[in-house]
Amino acid sequence: MTAEAGLPEMLRDLPAWTPDPVELADLELLLAGAYRPLAGFLGSFDAAMVIAGGRLADGTPWPVPVTLAVPKEMTDCERLVLQDPEGVPLAVLQVTEAWQDPTSSGWRLAGPLEPLRAPAHGPFHRLRRRPEQVAAELTGGPVLAVTTREPLHRKQLGQLRQLTEQLGATVLVLPLLGGDHDESLVRALLAVRRELPEGTQVVPVPLPPRPEAPSGSDRDLLLRSHVAAAYGATHLMSDREVEGGAIPAVVPEPWAYDADVEVWRPLARIDPEHVRAELTQEELNELLDKGEPIPEWFTPPAVAAELAAARPPKLRRGLTVFFTGLSGSGKSTVARGLADALIERGGRTVTLLDGDVVRRLLSAGLTFSKADRDLNIRRIGYVAAEITRHGGVAICAPIAPYAATRAEVRKMVSAVGDFVLVYVATPLEECERRDRKGLYAKARAGLIQEFTGISDPYEEPDDADLVLDTSQMTPEEAVQRVLDLLVAGGWVRPE
Ligand SMILES: Nc1ncnc2c1ncn2[C@@H]1O[C@H](COP(=O)(O)OS(=O)(=O)O)[C@@H](OP(=O)(O)O)[C@H]1O
Ligand SMILES: Nc1ncnc2c1ncn2[C@@H]1O[C@H](COP(=O)(O)OP(=O)(O)O)[C@@H](O)[C@H]1O
Secondary structure, three states: OOOOOOOOHHHHHOOEEOOOHHHHHHHHHHHHOOOOOOOEEOOHHHHHHHHHHOEOOOOOEOOOOOOEEEOHHHOOOOEEEEEOOOOOEEEEEEOOEEEEOOOOOOEEEEEEEEEOOOOOOOOOHHHOOOHHHHHHHOOOOOEEEEEEOOOOOHHHHHHHHHHHHHHOOEEEEEEEEOOOOHHHHHHHHHHOHHHOOOOOEEOOEEOOOEOOEOOOOHHHHHHHHHHHHHOOOOEEEOOOOOOOOOOOEEOOOOEEEEOOOOEEEEHHHOOHHHEEOOOOHHHHHHHHHHOOOOOOOOOOHHHHHHHHHHOOOOOOOOEEEEEEEOOOOOHHHHHHHHHHHHHHHOOOOEEEEEHHHHHHOOOOOOOOOHHHHHHHHHHHHHHHHHHHHOOOEEEEEOOOOOHHHHHHHHHHHHOOOEEEEEEEOOOHHHHHHHOOOOHHHHHHOOOOOOOEOOOEOOOOOOOOOEEEOHHHOOHHHHHHHHHHHHHHOOOOOOO
16 A cells, blocks of 8 residues: 555546445455455456356356446546545556446446555544454454344354354454444444453444345345454354355354343254344334343343433434425425424434525525536535434425435435425415415416426425425424324424
């Protein structure tokens, strides 16, 4: 890796590109040698062979297509700087092939990589050690790797202790980063270190879930096996065996909670009458949503605390209520009424991001073109997601005419809290009859271009959590409907 000093001048003239989060994670693992024998992004032939048969063109087993998507304009460059989202150059791609993905028709660039800088890491950067460093410290006996996107509860901890004893192994815990609660996951795993054999190491690895290898699929397990091997593991703990891994998978015997003696132990040693069923994910979520304690028999208190922090009770969880609808449909009126009602009830911080107000400040200068409307909604979504992340209530009331952009906001917010979409479905005729600001009259007269509903599209939502036609109710009734939904969903206490 070159020094952290300035970059070679020649790089200034090269085009630069910021890969998406999964590609950036791939880039980091490629540069770190964790994807050995891969040294760069795959070309069309290798990718096709991997997808078809799980092998590179030369026959080496490799589970997932590690490819780099770029816009078509970049396909004629010979060298490309790959940078992080802040624009810091990380590597130069020596392009050996530009190819078009046969399924998506999207363009890909292939080739080896020249490292420039190690990626900057935020929280827990001290733990993010390079594979060869970790492997060098582990030389000696067997090393059992646990790769996980979830905390380890008492059952897995017991199984892990049993396997370690059987193998005489040390333990390498690899939290797989790239989910919504990375830091919480690492904290939960660090918290159980003292329940694991001495010398257990925790090394976070950027391995986000990928669509072509969903969590728990064969390809996902094989990729985990390759990566764990690169970090020095000799065995991989897994819930099933799969052919072709870089290291053998070890499957623990089934464990359960023995309610008689109040311990977790191998199922075979428990009287069937005393087996207590494990908490399902749904049961766990229900307890967390209600703010009820997670029982100690299930998981250590430190893990329970992390689970609760990652999924706070609904009464305290961040929430975005997003109103969408035509101009004059009643969004601002209902949004304002809702904000007032929530503030009157107390216990919540409320921010109202009204369409008109946003356009005077956050989105000042934007027009009503599709590109500017999308940017406006993304800005609102970004602010709403931050409010939600901090446990507040964001109430947004823009027209938001495009379904794809609304879906983006839903996704962004849902990663950090909850999202409710309210479609204010007042018919155009009624909005036009109200014409509070006289804009419809101007739009009909051709004085305003691109006016939603008249000369610009509005895509009706098919994913609304509530639909309100305000021509059929008073503003008070409309607000009450939204409040009822929030009470039914558990976000607001019934009065
Ligand atoms: N061409 C055109 N089309 C639609 N609306 C227009 C237009 N020009 C100005 N206005 C006024 O701007 C308000 C809509 O802004 P938004 O930010 O909510 O629109 S968008 O979500 O970006 O599409 C909207 O306010 P509301 O009536 O509160 O919806 C209008 O008053
Ligand atoms: N049930 C209702 N809910 C909301 N607004 C209503 C209702 N009935 C009549 N209105 C009137 O319709 C107009 C809606 O305007 P506004 O809330 O600014 O809409 P938007 O923000 O969607 O442009 C207001 O004048 C409001 O008084």
